[in-house]
Amino acid sequence: MSKAEPKTLWEPSFNFIKNSNIMKYTEWLASNYDKDFIPTDNAKNNVEIYKNLWKWSVDNLEDFWESIWNFSKIVYHSQYKKVLENRQMPGTKWFTGATLNFAENVLRNVKVKGNDEAIIYVREDGFKKIITWNEFEAQVGSLSSWFRSIGIKKGDRIAAYVSQVPEAVIALFAAAAIGAIWVAVGSEIAARATIDRFKLVEPKLLIAVDGYIFKESTVKKTQDIKDIVKSIPSIEHVVLIPNLNINEKIDINKKTYIWDEVAKDLKEKPIFENLLFDDPLWILFTSGTTGIPKPVVHSHGGITLEANKAAPMHLDVSQNDKFLWYSSPSWMMWNTVVMGLLAGATSVFYDGSPMIKNLEPLWEVAEKESLTILGTSAPFLHSCMKIGLQPGSQFKLNKLRELGSTGAPLSPDAFEWIYKNVNDNIWLNPASGGTDIVSGFVGGCPMLPVWKGEMQCRWLGVKVEAYNSEGKPVINEVGEMVIELPMPSMPIYFWGDPEYKWYKESYFNMFPGVWWHGDWLMVTDRGSTIIFGRSDSTIKRKGVRMGTLDFYKIVESLPEVINSLVVEVKGKTFLFVVLKPGTELSDDLKNKINENLKKNLGPYFVADYIIQVPDIPQTFNFKKLEIPVKKALLGWDLNKAVNLANVINPEAFFKVVEAGKPFAEQIKEE
Structure with missing residues (x-):
């Protein structure tokens, strides 16, 4: 039975489609794989074309991911022997034999971008910092060299207790360059909850901000830093980021450094560790709904490949974009903004509360920084709607072409509000994914219409289905959201779980061999999707899960x-x-x-x-x-x-x- 088609709120112009990354990819695919999925100037035709492209991407999984590798021109040192060794979940082996480095794939953009802006940091109190691509590379080189000098090596964990400061981004790439594993918790999380997470992974080094500004108040973190270091004996070194220049002595009986002491020599370029596809890049934490938060490990290769699909194809991020998605280092959307750098975009970070001053700060940043892509959460947009905000008339948003939403389902009324009060010709791109894959399962595509209350599509290479109670996929019915086939960015394992016990309990207990995600999902006969909320009990506030x-x-x-x-x-x-x-x-x-x-x-x-x-x-x-x-x-x-x-x-x-x-x-x- 077909589902009645809801109101179409936006259709991309053919010029919009022609300038998109999905157009470039489908044209390349036609030349290199003899597959014709090129969009046309007919919106109805494009719906069917995308459905066929998605079907090809999941029916021919190896060909699809190999095409992303080649189209993206992944920087590697050893060529892969096989795209997919097996399809077993968990334990899938991707691109066996390949060696590469995530940081190297991002910093290759320096050759083209040079003195262009790589990172823009805007703090709630108006403080602003700009880091160019050349400066970004130099600071990553300096810090990674210092990491090596104090004995940090491949596989060591570097923990970060930070707000959205640019130093956190630099530290992540310095860690990745040498093969150390990045582990971050946002500084808004209290010490006790942070200790519970860091204890699981035994970090050797802690990088922490002295404080941050939130809701027009200064929040000092010096005591929390003391508590964290005291409780985790594996920490040997501490680097303090003087975000607020709080002049308080931190007596922690560890080797302590100030950021400028370790990232000051800007002459040395990064030396990239040659890593296997499955070598760990970072550890993200689940919410801990059923116990202690699980430390989810993602690989250099998996994240490099997934980001080269997600950011260009489904967020349409390119070198000319200024990209902000309000988040916290505790939430995977922070990592997503970082991955925007892979596409050569300028990543913009707002460090503060978006809820002050009548919910205006994010819109102000969008205006002042000429953002082309702004991402936020459904609760924030609902709040803007509730107070009658009219961003389109209150701010100059003429550069803003895309508005993203995630964290919770966006209501149909909010869809209408956006097209009436933000811009009637903006691409609204709500998406749903997870910390588990640091990406999306369902969301947007710039060649498709936006239907009221729906996400545009299932993402390429993601065999997402809605299962009924019998474990069968259904269309136009609500079911359990599952992923039937592996993705490169699925966790390689949980830290401390070599036998995949936690892993299997988390995703594969409901439907053996099939990833169960815990969302209520409907897939329509047009290929669009609707999320009806989570089927687990995580508490999520302002994008941070607990x-x-x-x-x-x-x-x-x-x-x-x-x-x-x-x-x-x-x-x-x-x-x-x-x-x-x-x-x-x-x-x-x-x-x-x-x-x-x-x-x-x-x-x-x-x-x-x-x-x-x-x-x-x-x-x-x-x-x-x-x-x-x-x-x-x-x-x-x-x-x-x-x-x-x-x-x-x-x-x-x-x-x-x-x-x-x-x-x-x-x-x-x-």
């Missing part, structure tokens, strides 16, 4: 709290608490709980609603019913939201839902 275990450790450490359960409903955090007998949930206690969350997890993770309940519903193996409670508060039929046969205390489930429902209905009415 697992529920982190909440429980803090909340249940308070003497007044016996048990708790946390869920996110429509962007609001509901915290249900069971208190000691005789204890009432006073305003003072609510404030105490939130102050502890703010102190230990960060300011994003205070609860919107704290609700007292007599008990927390659990399964027989003592797992809290986070997802069923969330579904019930979203309005699901209770019989469909939970299987009470698996619940040890069914009455607790009904009481939690009853207590939370008035607040959930209040959100719907706002």
Whole structure:
């Protein structure tokens, strides 16, 4: 059964398509693979052409990824022997025999870009820094040389506790150049949660900012740095980035350096370690929903290849772009902006809160820096819509041709608002992917129309399907989002998980041999996609994810709290608490709980609603019913939201839902 076609809000002009990377790629494909997927000036035809291109890319996986390798002119030292050794997930072997380096593939742009801007840094208080491609290469060379001089070698972990400062980008590429492994946590995350993550990977070096500015306040991080170093004995050296020039002595009994001391000799060019395709590039952390955050390891080759597909083909990033996607180093979208450098674009970083001054800072940066691509989150755009912001008339956004959105589903009303209040001729490009692959599964393509409330397509090379309860792919129906075939940027493993135990439990328990992602997805007969939210229970605020275990450790450490359960409903955090007998949930206690969350997890993770309940519903193996409670508060039929046969205390489930429902209905009415 076909799905009624929603309103078309935008169609690319043929001139827009002709100037896109997807046009260049399909023309190259016609010449080199004798495949005709070249877009036309007919929008309806292009929908079918893209569907055929996508089908070719997944039916001929080896040919497709080899074409990306060749079209992108990957810089390598040893040629691959085979594109795909096997299709087993996990454990897929890509481009066996190839050697390369991610940093080298990015810094090759220096030859063309030279004194052009590589990085633009804009801080909330107006401070601005520009780093050219020549300066970028020189600082990477200097820092990577210093890393080697203190004994950092291939495979060592370099941890970063940073905001969106440009030094973080330089440090990442210096680490990659020598084959060290980059591990970052945003400085908005409290020390305790950061320690939990860094302890897993035993870093040898810590790079940290002394502080940052957020919501017009100075946030000092010196005490957090002390706590982190004290708690992680593997750290031998510390480099401080004087972002705010806080003159506080940090007595940590480790070799401590100031940034300018280690990146000052700008004469030496980087020497790139020759690395295997599967050698680790960086470690990103999952949210920790079902336990300690999992350290996900991605490879030099996998990220180099995926970024050479994602940024040009689906974000249409090129050398002439200025590209900002508001994020945090804790979130994979920061890595995505970094990967924009691979296409030769100027990466722009805004370090501060986008929520101050009537939500104007990001739009101000877009105007002042003449951004061509601005990425943000659905909650931010919803907030702009809610207060009646009109960025198109309030700011000069004539250079802005693309607006990206991710982090949560973008509502159909927000689609309409953007085309009425930002620009009626902008490419709106919402996408959905994950930390797991540092890329997207579904999203945009510049040759396709934008339909209200939908993402334009399944990304090339991604065999994404919506599975019904029988594990069969369905069209025009909501199902579990799965990936049937491997991708180069899938994790090579989880750190400390050589037997793939965590890995298999995370992605392959629901459908053996098929990647399960935890989203509700619909694929339409036009090839467009709709995400209906996550089917797991991660708490995500302002683009930063946090697992529920982190909440429980803090909340249940308070003497007044016996048990708790946390869920996110429509962007609001509901915290249900069971208190000691005789204890009432006073305003003072609510404030105490939130102050502890703010102190230990960060300011994003205070609860919107704290609700007292007599008990927390659990399964027989003592797992809290986070997802069923969330579904019930979203309005699901209770019989469909939970299987009470698996619940040890069914009455607790009904009481939690009853207590939370008035607040959930209040959100719907706002």
